[in-house]
Amino acid sequence: MNARPHTIPAVGAALLLFVALGQHPYGYYTFVRWAVCIAAIVVAWVAWNSTMQWATWAFVGIAILFNPLEPVYLHRSTWRPIDILCALVFLGSLAIERREPVSAA
Numbered sequence: 001m002n003a004r005p006h007t008i009p010a011v012g013a014a015l016l017l018f019v020a021l022g023q024h025p026y027g028y029y030t031f032v033r034w035a036v037c038i039a040a041i042v043v044a045w046v047a048w049n050s051t052m053q054w055a056t057w058a059f060v061g062i063a064i065l066f067n068p069l070e071p072v073y074l075h076r077s078t079w080r081p082i083d084i085l086c087a088l089v090f091l092g093s094l095a096i097e098r099r100e101p102v103s104a105a
Contacts, residue, residue: 004097006039006046010090013039017087021080033068036086040066043093050096059093062086 013036020032044059065072065082074082 004046004094006043006096007094009039009042010093014087014090017083017090020083030068033066033071036066037063037068039090043090043096047093047096052096055093055096058089062089 016032016035020029040059040063044056044063047053047055047059065086
């Protein structure tokens, strides 16, 4: 069983956030909101089921910030450091390992 099922969503979200630092059409940023929100929910779930449950709240915050249904509107200059910080947090989440269930043998 994979001890890090969140690797692909976390790395994908980090890459999307780094690419978002450039100039893109508005549709790209809408896609980034959806992708990052979903990835943050996946990582929060994995963190909750790990020994690092405290990390869950960081990803719940990221999911709320990038929520596409009730978007947070900020200036591009404000989003840049947020995108970088969130990308680094996603990459840092690769240290989270899922807890293996204790077998009653």
